[in-house]
Amino acid sequence: MKTWLVQHREAALLALRRLAAAPVNSLLSLLAIGIALALPAGGQMLLANAVHLAGTISAVPQISIFMAANAERRATTEIESRLNKYGGVKQVQFMARDETLARMKTNPGLRDVIEALPGNPFPDAFVVTATDERPEAMEKLAAEFRQWPLVEHVQLDSAWVRRLDALLKLGRTAVLLLGALLGAGLIAISFNIIRMQVLTHRAEIEVSQLLGATDAFIQRPFLYYGVLLGLGGGVVAWLLVGAAALWLRAPLSELVQLYDLTVVLQSLDPRDSALLLGFAAGLGWLGAMISLRQHLR
């Protein structure tokens, strides 16, 4: 057991020495792997932020009903009681036009605009949540409400939630695809670098075989080399994504402020970071393994 550990330590040290022996080569290799990995990792970073953002916005689909501006109080009350009795309606929230006006006036940007207007521009409104939240059912409900008297406009806000959901799904698929492609790229890079390493160390391999080295002993430093390449590349990718997140943070939060949202762009969370490094090391090892199968016999 101790011997086994010592041999592994020696193989890892040998791999490190070989990496350090050609610093420019090693750095360029790490950079190539890092950039390749930074693409899917960066995608995952943006996706995770988008998912987080989507989570902060209410995901419960609602139907907004706006009364006509000329609707009288009595008509509105009648609609309200109709809504309360209507099957399929879970909850009704009434938003009186005066309250809406007062609320909107607290927004300093809007106040001037509102005060410049002759009257109250806001109609009475209801926000309705349904017992059946499926889009088809919601759509049917909205169509029904549109028929009611003095209802000016019915808006179904589940549509954009669905769009966002579909977009996030697409994003996830894209990140996976990118990850698979560039992961295969990493295997190819590792394969080639290890091939060069095997050629460089031909003499050593031959002598070791003649002196009674097992295949495992001969392969070990090359496998460590592959793992270190992958891991180093993963670290480069992690740093690149982190730097990109920092760099994009200010302009992005300015952009989303225009939509009344606050977003602080976060770099990869610990779980995604661990996944990135783990995958990078694993793929480096795999590339090395395939290469050794090909070139060491």
Added chain:
Amino acid sequence: MIRFDRVSKRYEPGIDALSDLSFDVAEREMVVVSGHSGAGKSTLLKLIAAVEKSTGGAVLVGGQNVSGLARSALPYLRRRIGMVFQDQKLLFDRNVFENVMLPLSIAGFPVRDAAQRVRAALDKVGLATREKALPVMLSGGEQQRLAIARAVVNRPSLLLADEPTAHLDSETAADVARIFHEFHHVGVTVLIATYADDLFPGARRLQLSHGKLLP
């Protein structure tokens, strides 16, 4: 220790390096294999360490037929044999100490004892003061002695050497030959392929000619 039983080795296309070779080497014996260049001396040694495989007959080392060994069993055979190669096969990016350390690392020898063994082996061949030197800084004779140190550091019971005194001046050659005699005296079975068989008086001779044993 070693038994060749009607061994032949043919390199395609149709070149017979060895044919119908039978002989025994007893334990603790010193044997010199001599013959002209191309007589099959190197091939004979390579068959013992299973670097090459015979195309006919059986090569027994310690009772084990090495020509039938699986690839995965080869390392363990070779760890029992010390080999001095014709082209030495030193690693030029490692110093003297590291070159001799290699067989012990391969065998998984405990590190602390290993360093002692390496120094003992270097001392035996007279390179104790050169352990930090790179092989390129050594003279031809020193390189040959380094190759011997690497071959014996594992304390093998069988030592094979392929032309260990070639390219050496007569004084250095005698010096190297003396080292082999010393190992023979402490009980190692020694098999040396050489055309300078006068350097090894007292050793049994196997005379090869065109892949056949001369009587």
